[in-house]
Amino acid sequence: MSGLCGWIGHGAGAADNRVLIEAMAVPLAAFDQNPVATLQASRSALALSARAQSSHVWQGDGLLVAVWGEPELDDGAAAQGQGQSQGQGQGQGQGQGQGQQDGLAERVARLWRRDPDAVCVKLGGAFALAILDDAKGDALLAIDRMGTHQLSYQTAGEALVFATSSDALIRHPKTPAAIDPQGLYNYVYFHMVPAPGTVYRGQQRLLPGECLRFRHGGVEKRTYWRMVFDEQPQHSFEDLKQQFRELLRSSVLDAAGTQPYGAFLSGGTDSSTIAGVMRELNDKPVNTYSIGFEAEGYDEMSYARLASKHFGTSHHEYYVTPDDVVAAIPRIGAVFDQPFGNASAVPAFYCARMARADGITRMLGGDGGDELFGGNERYSKQHVFALYDKVPGLLRKALLEPAVFNFPAGRHLKLIRKARSYIEQASLPMPARLETYNLLGRFGPSQVFTAGFLAGADTGAPLASLAHTWAQNDASSLINRMLALDLKVTLADNDLPKVIKACELAAMEAAFPFLSDRMVAFSARLTARQKLNGTQLRYFFKEALRGFLPDDIITKQKHGFGLPFGVWLQKHKPLQQLALDSLSDLKARQIVRPEFIDALVGQHLNEHAGYHGTMVWVLMMMEQWFKQRSAPQS
Missing domain, CATH: 3.40.50.620 (HUPs)
Structure with missing residues (x-):
């Protein structure tokens, strides 16, 4: 599960933070086994898991930077092609040195030092970004204009914890998992959980073209890009x-x-x-x-x-x-x-x-x-x-x-x-x-x-x-x-x-x-x-x-x-059994009425397999999501 995770405003030192950030990053590489680069300071840490061409990290002068993706940076400077300086200038831990091939993260760091508000505007393409200034307690999170990458975050006291996957975010001790009924309701309504909400209490996600500034324990969000239509014929x-x-x-x-x-x-x-x-x-x-x-x-x-x-x-x-x-x-x-x-x-x-x-x-x-x-x-x-x-x-x-x-x-x-x-x-x-x-x-x-x-x-x-x-x-x-x-x-x-x-x-x-x-x-x-x-x-x-x-x-x-799930559900016994077992287990969570589940599979599905099969799928996948991570009930 490629992506990035980290926090600012928590920790007793770089050594302890390294242990925690490595634990947080485990879900990021769970499926594609990409290398993980980690950065840590006294009160902050970052991890990035991605293939080499999509992994950009840099650390120096108290600043930690991670960029996931292959974005273009319009900063007026050509790619330096240089690695980071030893010690403060490179990723540490597993996957050490990822992102050194073009100096993108270092260029982002320089632009941040010059003009923090310009960073997102000058980044193009698909990306997720995290910049942490450990000494000042200042941070910037952002995702691309189209929302190709997602980024969740949660504040906890003086800390900001974030990750491109909630599975990583809930591994931090300050942001344990707690199911939000609104997130589950929105899921059944839309068949997904739309941003800025998530399925967890206290967690939010950035919207496409949105960035977040964290300063002095407070969060400020703004839209740095929005679709603007020019509806007058020009050509x-x-x-x-x-x-x-x-x-x-x-x-x-x-x-x-x-x-x-x-x-x-x-x-x-x-x-x-x-x-x-x-x-x-x-x-x-x-x-x-x-x-x-x-x-x-x-x-x-x-x-x-x-x-x-x-x-x-x-x-x-x-x-x-x-x-x-x-x-x-x-x-x-x-x-x-x-x-x-x-x-x-x-x-x-x-x-x-x-x-x-x-x-x-x-x-x-x-x-x-x-x-x-x-x-x-x-x-x-x-x-x-x-x-x-x-x-x-x-x-x-x-x-x-x-x-x-x-x-x-x-x-x-x-x-x-x-x-x-x-x-x-x-x-x-x-x-x-x-x-x-x-x-x-x-x-x-x-x-x-x-x-x-x-x-x-x-x-x-x-x-x-x-x-x-x-x-x-x-x-x-x-x-x-x-x-x-x-x-x-x-x-x-x-x-x-x-x-x-x-x-x-x-x-x-x-x-x-x-x-x-x-x-x-x-x-x-x-x-x-x-x-x-x-x-x-x-x-x-x-x-x-x-x-x-x-x-x-x-x-x-x-x-x-x-x-053709609804069609196959009527004929294929193993698929029927998986769906029925999932819905039966879902009853015990006291989210969906057992009577509705019984009517869905016993009556509605026979009336219109394609239409009502969709609801069977949605509820089955909710239960499967719970099963795969033993998530807490609401």
Whole structure:
């Protein structure tokens, strides 16, 4: 589990701190076995576990610096290529000397000395950062603009403890694990725990583009970067197309780095585009990897094969079986430091594992394309709902709504039922309208959770958090407001952790070409109509790549590596047993009502396996998360 951890404001000396920081760092290397570099002073310590090219540490003059990732630093200085001075200038302990290859951490330290507020602004790309000034009791924590890396923190008296994994953070004696019912409630609502919250009391996480300053025992947070949309047309289509194609090549090249790499290939527009650009940049066929399922309506291997044949990639396939799912479930529960309920982590893991067996150490993913260029189906659906706002209020209230809702026997007529549903959804404000089909909302919190558990959770918090994020962006168009929301909730909180952790479980790194700073800035300059033209999704993206991507891929419906869990659950006995055992054990935790679990598996699942299977998965993975770390109950 690559990443960093540490603290400031605690300890009796460097020797004792070294023992503690090494213990904290154990979870960071649990899956990929990367070397660990440690730094320690009298009242602070840092540890960083990563491959050499992503590990940057420096210590000198009472300052400890760790940078995880391969960011660019725009400090006006070329990389020094020098190691640190003996003693104070290098990492100590296991993995000694990691990060000395380019002097990045030392350059960050110099910039911090000159202008602390400029450090985050001048760092680009994916990173997590920690700077500790032991003598002054001053610290800076930060993560990248897209939230590719996560960073949790907790204050305890005069100390600040932090880690990119909560599994490491709770190993510090000042921040022991204590489950937060709100975190679990948010998990069941969203199928993940969205930042800034965590599943532990007292712990918080930084948001994308956010940094934290710790001084004199106090915490100050600020947003150093936020997505700003320029919705006025500035360039012709041909100019934009040329810029886009050049950015694709440079972003893929940067993401690939110098190590053996391959790419996920689902056959969708994003993964196919990356595969095609990879092939453009290489004289030899590049490696692409796909997952299939022997389940009707779930397997899209034909599109991956089409993309591979079109671009001439060296393609590799694996068909995930129900037995594979049974084997993966406990491992998925272990690798995530928060409960995580996106079942697509399973096929992503098997895809990455297949690549790792071929000697690949970095996988490129197409994540971010939908959230930058307008590719999710809900964008077009919300556009249709928003049209209702354009109908004059008097006409809506005096004519349309009375006619639809008072129509005789309307509930028996399909057209009238659809009209009622449309009006009901269209009348909801954004972003609450996006949660119309939320599973927890459909069942009702009081039907799902025990009364004792609900006493410690705010059932309105999930929607309030969405509304807060929605309000942070002032874009004038509906599509850009939705994109800004999804960059946080769908991408940073869900899709990126899914791919990164699935890759980590396979001892693999993940990189995302669409999330380069320049690509993100380019997408912000596109007009709203270039992203969503009526109900046409990612209009510019597809038009700019006509002739490059196969037409069948441009016009296909979005799918991806969805797992047929509900379908298999009805037929595969070992999967049934694992799910039932997990849910049975979950009953004893007094979080979910036993009656609800019984109804879920005894009635609802038979009514609609795909829909209700999702709730089975979410609850099963909560229990698996508990089991894998023997976490305390709330």
